[in-house]
Amino acid sequence: MPELPEVETVARGLQISVAGRRIVSVTLRKTDFMDDPDTIEREVPGTQIARVERFGKFMLLRLVRDRAASEPEASSKALLVHLGMTGNLAPHFAEQPRELRYTDARRFGRMAYLAGETLAAELLRFGADPLEVTAEEFAKRIESSRARIKALLLDQTVLRGVGNIYADESLWSAGIHPAKSGAKLKRKELARLRQALQKILRKAIQMRGSSISDFVDAEGQPGDYQQHHRAYGREGKKCFRCGRAIKRIIIAGRSSYFCPACQRAPHREGRIRKSTKRKGRARTSKR
DNA sequence: CTCGATCCCTGGACGC
DNA sequence: TGCGTCCAGGGATCGA
Structure with a gap:
């Protein structure tokens, strides 16, 4: 489950190993995770990888086309790569001349060649x-x-790069229940949450990410941050702060791990619709 | 419009 | 040992 720290780790590795290299040819196998395989096949060969950046959970391989030094680049181009759950993008040295290979068993990833306005x-x-x-x-x-x-932390249009692990870890750290409404958070809680999230992401990048399924970076090395998880994946285990058993609930279709003592449940949330069904219907007719 | 549930996909864990 | 079942989850899509 590559999230921001894992993608950052892979992007940094690729910046070192493949930035500046020219792409001679492209070979596609399964293409159902690509926006437009024909365009990738047509546009990518002959370009040079100017640099590799992270953008949210995406890697952006900035591409430039060979041209005379005097003429400006017509428009920016990039290969967008999302690792999904099981994606891996890494150089392979076994074959000639050398390959940058994308593999993704589950194909939850995404690849797209995009340029200019698009x-x-x-x-x-x-x-x-x-x-x-x-x-x-x-x-x-x-x-x-x-x-x-x-749900808000996982929403990529709110923040780009946070996934299930770092959402749970930062909520645990800030002592906020995952089911609490965003609108009900106090400014103080929001400040704590942002601090926790940033601290955790930086630490995780330092440790080259979390390897909980089979994540490895562009050099084939696993990360170490999973040793620092305080909530994620710890159902039934003792909270590192208070000793209570960590609980698991489903929010936004995802497992959410939290401490029921350190992260107090919102007063009457989650089941509002059910309990006010009759009144609710009467009220909506007023609108 | 906003929000939540469902589905996609496959490998690994687990139970019998 | 082998087989079936369940679960993981980012994001698109659909429906309330």
């Missing part, structure tokens, strides 16, 4: 980078929605 528009769909977002912007993005905070 590329710009695609990137605009995503929210703020969690490592760069200011306290004010973070607060505004969260408190403007009544959705549950866990």
Whole structure:
């Protein structure tokens, strides 16, 4: 489950190993995870990988085409790569001349060649980078929605790059229940949550990410941050802060791990619709 | 419009 | 040992 720290780790590795290299040819196998395989096959060969960046959970391979030094690049182009759950993008040295190979058993990933306006528009769909977002912007993005905070953290149009692991870890650290509505969070809680999220993401990047399924970086090495998980995957185990058993509930279709003592449940949330069904119907007719 | 549930896909864990 | 079942989850899509 590559999230921001894992993708950052892979992107940094690729920046070292393949930036500056020219792509001679492209060979496609299964293409159902690609936006437009024909375009990739047609446009990518002959380009040079200028650099490799992370954008949310995407890697952006910035491409440039051979041209005279005097003439400017017509438009920016990039290969967008999302690792999904099981994706891996890594150089292989066994074959000639050398390969940058993408593998993804489950094909939850995504690959797309985008340029110019199309590329710009695609990137605009995503929210703020969690490592760069200011306290004010973070607060505004969260408190403007009544959705549950866990769902908001996972929403890539709110913040780009946070997934299930780091959402649970930061909520545990900040002592906020995952089912709490974003709109109900106090500014103080929002400040704590942003601090926790950034601290955890930085630490995880330092440790080259979490390897909980089979994540390995571009050098084939696993990360170490899974040793620091305090909530994620710890159902029934003791909370590192208070000793109570960690619980698991489903929010936004995902497992959410939390401490029922350190992260107190919101007062009357989650089942509102059910308990006010009759009144609710009468009220809606007024509108 | 906003929010939540469902589905896609396959390998690994688990039970019998 | 082998087989069936369940679960993991990012994001698109659909429906309330």
